[in-house]
Amino acid sequence: MAQVSIRKVVKAYEGNVQAVKGIDLEIADEEFVVLVGPSGCGKSTTLRMVAGLEEITSGEIWIGGDVVNDVPPRDRDIAMVFQNYALYPHMSVFDNMAFGLKLRKFPKDEIKRRVDEAARILDIQALLERKPKALSGGQRQRVAMGRAIVRNPKVFLFDEPLSNLDAKLRVQMRTEIKKVHQTIPTTTVYVTHDQVEAMTLADRVVVMNHGVIEQVGPPQELYHNPATRFVAGFIGSPAMNFLPVRVLDDGGLKVELANGVKLAVPPQRVDRYGPYKGRQMTLGLRPEHLTEIRDTEKPNVVRIDCMVDVVEPMGMETLVHFFIDGEPVCARIDPVTHSAPNEVLPLAADLNNMHLIDNESGKVV
Amino acid sequence: MADGTSISANLAAPARAAMAPPSGMRKFMRRRSTIAVLMAMPLILLIAGLVIWPAIYAIWLSMLNKRMTQFVGLGNYAFLLKRNTFQLVIFQSCLFAVTAVILKALLGFIVAHLMHNIPGKNQRIWRGLLLVPWVIPLALSTLSWWWLFDPSYSAFNWILNSLGFQSVPWLGVGWNARFAVIAVNVWFGTPFFMIMYLAALKSVPEQLYEAAAIDGAGPVQKLLHVTLPMMRNIIAITVLFSLIVTFADFDIVRILTAGGPQDMTHLFATYAFSVGIQSGDIPLGASVSLFMLPILAVAAFFVLRGVTRRTQEIAA
Ligand SMILES: Nc1ncnc2c1ncn2[C@@H]1O[C@H](COP(=O)(O)OP(=O)(O)O)[C@@H](O)[C@H]1O
Ligand SMILES: [Mg+2]
Numbered sequence: 015m016a017q018v019s020i021r022k023v024v025k026a027y028e029g030n031v032q033a034v035k036g037i038d039l040e041i042a043d044e045e046f047v048v049l050v051g052p053s054g055c056g057k058s059t060t061l062r063m064v065a066g067l068e069e070i071t072s073g074e075i076w077i078g079g080d081v082v083n084d085v086p087p088r089d090r091d092i093a094m095v096f097q098n099y100a101l102y103p104h105m106s107v108f109d110n111m112a113f114g115l116k117l118r119k120f121p122k123d124e125i126k127r128r129v130d131e132a133a134r135i136l137d138i139q140a141l142l143e144r145k146p147k148a149l150s151g152g153q154r155q156r157v158a159m160g161r162a163i164v165r166n167p168k169v170f171l172f173d174e175p176l177s178n179l180d181a182k183l184r185v186q187m188r189t190e191i192k193k194v195h196q197t198i199p200t201t202t203v204y205v206t207h208d209q210v211e212a213m214t215l216a217d218r219v220v221v222m223n224h225g226v227i228e229q230v231g232p233p234q235e236l237y238h239n240p241a242t243r244f245v246a247g248f249i250g251s252p253a254m255n256f257l258p259v260r261v262l263d264d265g266g267l268k269v270e271l272a273n274g275v276k277l278a279v280p281p282q283r284v285d286r287y288g289p290y291k292g293r294q295m296t297l298g299l300r301p302e303h304l305t306e307i308r309d310t311e312k313p314n315v316v317r318i319d320c321m322v323d324v325v326e327p328m329g330m331e332t333l334v335h336f337f338i339d340g341e342p343v344c345a346r347i348d349p350v351t352h353s354a355p356n357e358v359l360p361l362a363a364d365l366n367n368m369h370l371i372d373n374e375s376g377k378v379v
Numbered sequence: 380m381a382d383g384t385s386i387s388a389n390l391a392a393p394a395r396a397a398m399a400p401p402s403g404m405r406k407f408m409r410r411r412s413t414i415a416v417l418m419a420m421p422l423i424l425l426i427a428g429l430v431i432w433p434a435i436y437a438i439w440l441s442m443l444n445k446r447m448t449q450f451v452g453l454g455n456y457a458f459l460l461k462r463n464t465f466q467l468v469i470f471q472s473c474l475f476a477v478t479a480v481i482l483k484a485l486l487g488f489i490v491a492h493l494m495h496n497i498p499g500k501n502q503r504i505w506r507g508l509l510l511v512p513w514v515i516p517l518a519l520s521t522l523s524w525w526w527l528f529d530p531s532y533s534a535f536n537w538i539l540n541s542l543g544f545q546s547v548p549w550l551g552v553g554w555n556a557r558f559a560v561i562a563v564n565v566w567f568g569t570p571f572f573m574i575m576y577l578a579a580l581k582s583v584p585e586q587l588y589e590a591a592a593i594d595g596a597g598p599v600q601k602l603l604h605v606t607l608p609m610m611r612n613i614i615a616i617t618v619l620f621s622l623i624v625t626f627a628d629f630d631i632v633r634i635l636t637a638g639g640p641q642d643m644t645h646l647f648a649t650y651a652f653s654v655g656i657q658s659g660d661i662p663l664g665a666s667v668s669l670f671m672l673p674i675l676a677v678a679a680f681f682v683l684r685g686v687t688r689r690t691q692e693i694a695a
Contacts, residue, residue: 066592067593086592087593088594092593093593098586102604105608123538161594165594250555268415
């Protein structure tokens with residue numbers, strides 16, 4: 015029912031600390047947008063400005079066609095789920111969920127209908143009479159979501175809602191949140207520092223760093239075409255390998271690793287990388303594009319021999335760590351391939367998926 | 380409940396079995412509860428000596444005649460209840476305690492809120508200043524108040540006069556004197572409430588207010604649905620505590636009015652002093668002061684029961 019627009023929004027705390035340095039973001043109706051970034055990058059501040067809990071220093075925030083800069087939280091028609099749930103400890107689960115409706119003077123039977131409906135969706139019907147103290151972390155999380163759902167607001171705001179749960183419950187609740195969004199499609203802004211959460215939940219991911227937006231896009235696009243070195247390194251686990259290289263022309267465009275190995279740039283990238291000839295750049299290559307040598311090799315896959323340092327079998331894959339001229343590198347190989355520490359392992363680098371990063375601007379070229 | 384009894388029954392059986400064997404004394408000494416009781420003994424003796432013994436002695440005293448030669452049972456109590464002066468004392472004690480405690484709690488609550496909204500360092504300074512009434516010895520500050528209330532040479536009447544009003548006999552007329560006594564008690568007791576409520580306010584998680592703001596609560600609703608419920612325990616405990624102390628108040632009345640005019644400001648404690656020490660009827664004085672006990676015990680029972688219940692609900 016509502017789009018959200020964030021236009022040139024700046025937040026400065028006292029002492030002129032800029033937590034958010036002028037960000038622009040258009041969120042479509044019913045879209046699930048995830049703000050992700052390292053701790054302290056300004057995600058919560060941005061979300062709280064949308065909620066109206068934090069004043070906007072400059073810029074504009076629109077919700078559903080109105081500027082809400084000076085609208086108090088209660089008139090913004092939003093609902094928020096906090097990291098520590100912020101349930102009212104003296105109220106039963108039912109009253110916690112009904113509180114917002116009671117304040118808005120909904121008729122009693124309508125309140126009951128909505129709470130029961132939300133409780134059914136979240137599977138907490140049996141808990142309605144309990145006090146929050148008598149609930150587990152996951153149940154409290156559900157109640158906090160129920161409190162948001164019953165209001166049927168224009169926008170859902172989540173601030174790290176799963177951070178207080180243990181790993182297993184986190185995965186389960188993640189699915190739950192996605193299901194709720196599918197059942198009740200509502201514009202959602204979700205803040206997390208966990209890139210896996212961001213990738214799995216989002217229609218679009220917004221990567222923030224130091225108070226600015228680094229890149230906005232669907233999860234797959236961010237993964238395969240990161241715009242900056244920060245995004246390339248932040249999205250994906252294990253993280254992308256970064257290696258210092260020199261671009262040179264040696265019978266075709268090549269990049270030379272610090273240890274002297276020269277890798278031919280794929281023909282379709284030659285035009286793109288040509289202008290950087292002679293420059294010191296950074297090569298970005300994800301671990302899954304550094305694999306064991308396979309029989310059916312595609313073009314532009316080159317062989318690199320490495321001296322294995324550590325082997326981590328993960329079950330469905332094995333991570334191999336080694337160094338190229340002092341830089342740590344990680345490769346993902348098939349678990350059946352033999353690998354052991356201090357042995358030489360030939361690897362295949364798939365340069366079709368290479369990224370070249372300009373060291374000065376930090377941009378992926 | 381049924382569970383509770385069955386569990387204690389199960390526990391009791393092995394305990395009795397353990398006591399049964401003949402080498403009893405040794406085993407008895409080794410039991411943890413025995414050691415615990417022994418180690419707590421010094422404190423138990425101290426409390427017995429300083430609290431329980433005087434209390435029992437007071438009850439015994441209150442049942443003697445004036446010369447303490449004869450046991451008169453509840454005679455003193457019956458005599459007191461029939462006396463007009465004592466009925467007045469009961470009324471005044473209740474009026475004094477209830478009015479003063481309500482005013483202190485209310486003022487303390489308001490001041491705590493104001494204080495809570497003063498930013499940073501300034502708050503510490505104001506908090507310190509407002510605590511002053513509480514740290515000055517009460518007898519001393521009451522003397523200053525006594526001087527302020529003086530009919531001919533006092534500051535209050537001087538201000539009234541210079542504004543063109545008549546002098547007010549602050550301590551000379553019944554209701555004026557009652558008002559003055561309550562006012563001084565409020566002045567003295569408010570900082571205690573302020574500091575307790577300020578601490579309680581600070582312990583309410585900010586996110587509850589944020590959640591309430593998003594749920595649609597304005598300032599009044601936040602107060603009613605978040606602040607007050609979160610502070611109910613501390614309010615109950617401070618009110619009960621203050622009620623007990625205020626009921627037993629002595630210094631202010633003693634110094635300001637000595638119970639006058641015409642006994643119209645006497646409280647239990649000052650009346651007990653006046654009857655027991657000044658008029659030399661110690662048994663009667665003891666029975667006056669013992670009258671406070673049932674009133675306070677009933678109040679304490681109900682307040683503490685509510686506190687226990689809510690603590691179990693809220694404490695997370
Ligand atoms: N109330 C505040 N006063 C001053 N600085 C703040 C305040 N809240 C947050 N900050 C600062 O703003 C920056 C962004 O904070 P925040 O939005 O909470 O980050 P996160 O992305 O981890 O949610 C941080 O550097 C933090 O120290
Ligand atoms: Mg945060």
